[in-house]
Amino acid sequence: MIKLTSAEENYLKAVYHLSEEGKKNVSTNDISAEMKTKPASVSDMLRKLSDKKVIDYRKYYGVNITDEGKKYALQVIRKHRLWEVFLVEKLRFAWDEVHEVAEELEHIKSPILIQRLDEFLGHPKFDPHGDPIPDEFGDVKARPRLPLNVLALNDGGQIVAVKDSSAAFLRYLDKVGAYIGARVKVLDKVEFDGSLEILVDNKKTLFMSKDVAENILVLQQ
């Protein structure tokens, strides 16, 4: 049972997320961009994570997370998402206010704490952004989900998650009335710029850029 510092956990999470996006041999620059640190700092950290065997690292070739590393990453992600649920459900935070705080809370070290929190929240399966919460063994219930912009004309579905969890994006969604659980249908797709006209909950129509649509994930129905 190795010990990871908070910084190591953050980097490992970044490697995990980048790997999940399909990337093999995650690059130093990608991690640097994700972590908002300089590539030189990433190189330092990769050596440390490699020593602890949570990543496979060959200089100049990028890194891959190990099975052991995945386990640790998933536990941090589990904590992050459970705390987000707590903040929204119990402390009435808005979904755009939780990320920063959860980024700190996820590093609190106490197995009993997270087990009890999970219980207290009623074993939630998804966080406020629609992301699945890994269970205590690291198992994730993945839902099939597609970016809204790939739906065909007249296709319908339900918003189940957002890809971008930035406050700016989430507040925009709040403003236009797009929320997780909303039913959507593609009324029009503009070929020129990929923008869309969407029917929300069979009531309201909404125009959105391709940029926005790419970050809304739907379960096709």
Added chain:
Amino acid sequence: MIKLTSAEENYLKAVYHLSEEGKKNVSTNDISAEMKTKPASVSDMLRKLSDKKVIDYRKYYGVNITDEGKKYALQVIRKHRLWEVFLVEKLRFAWDEVHEVAEELEHIKSPILIQRLDEFLGHPKFDPHGDPIPDEFGDVKARPRLPLNVLALNDGGQIVAVKDSSAAFLRYLDKVGAYIGARVKVLDKVEFDGSLEILVDNKKTLFMSKDVAENILVLQQ
């Protein structure tokens, strides 16, 4: 509005607590004992806290917390105690299990978080160990409280707090059935070693050493 690191907050809290125990010019060795770090490390830290003007520090003469410092210390203490209440009331932690975790949680930086937590908990006035929770302005509702061993023979009172919050002591209290809120009466005081015979809740009699009694705080009635 200065920024304090977690380590600085912990040291400042230690200075605050030692000051509250009546001590003027808190000594490096006392802080070292409280913090379980070496005196040399304390000297380093005192210079930093002094630079930030949260303590008054004259080499070799000990330190005193400033009014500004008191404000910061009280906010950390407020967070610590609110989290302890959360852990006990909401997550069913035992009162001997909360200290370590609260010691980490108290450093999470988010004004809204602590305000909402306070609300969620119903603005509690005391933590699970009977210690008062400072309000958002740092005001503390102090209750008059005495160590159980100073009560005279046949005097009665109610347990309102414990001085020692170590797991060992709290588990001992659990075992013998002494809890916050219990009514107590001094049935006998042994002159030889200061040990006591106590009647708890008009039901059970309890023998305890002076050491134990000193750490049980009562509201005399």
Added chain:
DNA sequence: ATATTTTTTTAGTATTGCCTAAACAATATT
């Protein structure tokens, strides 16, 4: 195939927070 650009690593530095060993100051003892 060579030159240029991009990516990555290394070298050297800073800060925080801890340590040990040694020096220094204050206090107590003879």
Added chain:
DNA sequence: AATATTGTTTAGGCAATACTAAAAAAATAT
């Protein structure tokens, strides 16, 4: 008053995490 003891600070060092600048490797363009 001199010496011993105790308490405190300084000096120097280490680990973690970040940085900048320079070097090296890999990828791309000519």
